[in-house]
Amino acid sequence: MRPFDPRLVRELPQTRAPVAALGLLGAAAGVAAIGQAFAIAWLVTALVGGGSLWAPAVTVATILAVRGILSATTEVTATWAGARVAGVLRERILGRWSRATADDRPAPERMLTISTHGASSVEPYVARYLPALVAAAVVPPLAIVTLLVVDWSSALIVVATVPLLPVFAALIGRHTQEATQRRWATQTRLAGHFLDVMRGLPTLVSYGRAEKQADQVAAVGDRHRIATVRTLKIAFLSSAALELLATISVAIVAVWTGMRLAWGNLDLQVALTAILLAPEAYWPIRRVGQEFHAAADGAEAIDALLADVPPACFAGRESMSVRDLSYRYPGANVDVLQGISYAVRPGLTVVTGPSGCGKTTLLELLAGLRTPTAGAAEVPRTHLVTQTPFVLPATVADNLALGTGASPAQIAAACAATGLDRVIAGLPDGTATLLGDNGFGLSAGQRARLGLTRAMLSDAAVVLLDEPTAHLDPASARQVRSVIRDLARTRPVVAVTHDPELAALADAQWPLTERVPA
Ligand SMILES: Nc1ncnc2c1ncn2[C@@H]1O[C@H](COP(=O)(O)OP(=O)(O)OP(=O)(O)O)[C@@H](O)[C@H]1O
Numbered sequence: 001m002r003p004f005d006p007r008l009v010r011e012l013p014q015t016r017a018p019v020a021a022l023g024l025l026g027a028a029a030g031v032a033a034i035g036q037a038f039a040i041a042w043l044v045t046a047l048v049g050g051g052s053l054w055a056p057a058v059t060v061a062t063i064l065a066v067r068g069i070l071s072a073t074t075e076v077t078a079t080w081a082g083a084r085v086a087g088v089l090r091e092r093i094l095g096r097w098s099r100a101t102a103d104d105r106p107a108p109e110r111m112l113t114i115s116t117h118g119a120s121s122v123e124p125y126v127a128r129y130l131p132a133l134v135a136a137a138v139v140p141p142l143a144i145v146t147l148l149v150v151d152w153s154s155a156l157i158v159v160a161t162v163p164l165l166p167v168f169a170a171l172i173g174r175h176t177q178e179a180t181q182r183r184w185a186t187q188t189r190l191a192g193h194f195l196d197v198m199r200g201l202p203t204l205v206s207y208g209r210a211e212k213q214a215d216q217v218a219a220v221g222d223r224h225r226i227a228t229v230r231t232l233k234i235a236f237l238s239s240a241a242l243e244l245l246a247t248i249s250v251a252i253v254a255v256w257t258g259m260r261l262a263w264g265n266l267d268l269q270v271a272l273t274a275i276l277l278a279p280e281a282y283w284p285i286r287r288v289g290q291e292f293h294a295a296a297d298g299a300e301a302i303d304a305l306l307a308d309v310p311p312a313c314f315a316g317r318e319s320m321s322v323r324d325l326s327y328r329y330p331g332a333n334v335d336v337l338q339g340i341s342y343a344v345r346p347g348l349t350v351v352t353g354p355s356g357c358g359k360t361t362l363l364e365l366l367a368g369l370r371t372p373t374a375g376a377a378e379v380p381r382t383h384l385v386t387q388t389p390f391v392l393p394a395t396v397a398d399n400l401a402l403g404t405g406a407s408p409a410q411i412a413a414a415c416a417a418t419g420l421d422r423v424i425a426g427l428p429d430g431t432a433t434l435l436g437d438n439g440f441g442l443s444a445g446q447r448a449r450l451g452l453t454r455a456m457l458s459d460a461a462v463v464l465l466d467e468p469t470a471h472l473d474p475a476s477a478r479q480v481r482s483v484i485r486d487l488a489r490t491r492p493v494v495a496v497t498h499d500p501e502l503a504a505l506a507d508a509q510w511p512l513t514e515r516v517p518a
Helices: 007-011 013-049 054-099 108-150 152-161 164-206 210-263 268-306 359-366 396-401 408-418 420-425 444-457 474-490 500-504
Strands: 320-327 337-344 348-352 374-378 382-385 462-466 493-496 508-511
Touching (some): 007 013, 013 054, 054 108, 108 152, 164 210, 164 268, 320 359, 337 359, 337 374, 337 508, 348 474, 348 500, 359 493, 382 444, 396 444, 408 420, 408 474, 420 444, 444 474, 474 493
Parallel strands (some): 348 493, 348 508
Antiparallel strands (some): 320 374
């Protein structure tokens, strides 16, 4: 882990102001800490020497107040900066993933870990570690230079011992990095396992295997707990080691100045200033060591969040055609589609072929969700209606407006065309009815109609439909076929189907044949 990842400010301009504000506040706090050492030494000397206490007391009080204000401002700024940077990173990664093709996106469990736990762990990195890092860069050199002017021999002790702290911190840091990476791997495994269990829960319950999964989740959770405790152990040990080293170093300065004071070789005010200044050279580095462990997770997350995810390449053409198009799923040893060439004409085109020949895969390639392994696809902006259209856990109205920005009048017209208006009339609160996760509250056929209505409302140049009449009763299927015909008069529609009646209505056929592995 690098102390500071410059990509953070280079690639995300929104993070520059928060990071600069923290830097300025850190530097100001450092100057105030040095001033405080001088003021306290002055006050104590005045107290011992019987001089006027008024001026030094006011100075100490003023500096303490300034430090208090600076520390409160830093706290507020750091919390704001942490939330801002984490939010910007989360927004950026979600945006990039949604624009990337399915092949270029990380595995779902990794996306889950990065966008939730990962983005949150950037907050302590920015809010606590970065201010500590700025203080460590500003305060120790300032303290040493001041000490050099005040008492050069004490400065020499500090110069000789201060480098031991970063050396120790770096040695311990190497272990921390390994432990953090191990913890991330177990966290991702835990998220992936949990996701799989949640997805398969209905099947597991129906086969009476749900209870068994609880033990498995507990076992994966245990591995994560052990990895976390191991990281914490290293954190506590390293803090203690750095603390000990800094304390011994300050003690050497104190003993040395104390001896010279006793021999009468040193003025009280100089000795006090030296003793008060010495810790200022160590504590910022010690604090970096303490915050490093919380920040290690954040640095790992920043790495993942800034990793290059290539955006999907949409050609932005008016017409749609493919040439010598081939596609092979990652890890598969045969192409699911090979050497396909076709030019889509206006009207309705149906893609037909036996189950498993790659029809859905072809639609995903046309929609730009996958990248061809070979050949070229020229595609305009498309709207894909999958076999299970995505439904937000929100109202029917929200679901219809999703990504289209259509007006209520346009929505009402589209609903009337697809017959969704009758479905809505039967819902308890009409278009204000709340739908559950995954379209809970709608039947498969009703959900298909919702997807089709959304396609009508979209302004995409081509509409892609995957099995639009599956799950529908004969009357509904008849109505949906007529809607698709109407839609195909406004723009090209490519529909994958096993429905002979829909195929009979098509203007063009795009037959696919099954590839038999050699
Ligand atoms: N994510 C995936 N990873 C690996 N192989 C996949 C993946 N999705 C589909 N396949 C395989 O690719 C082949 C084509 O699948 P596809 O879903 O495109 O077929 P299809 O023609 O649409 O089938 P159906 O008519 O039954 O819907 C199948 O053999 C399938 O097992």
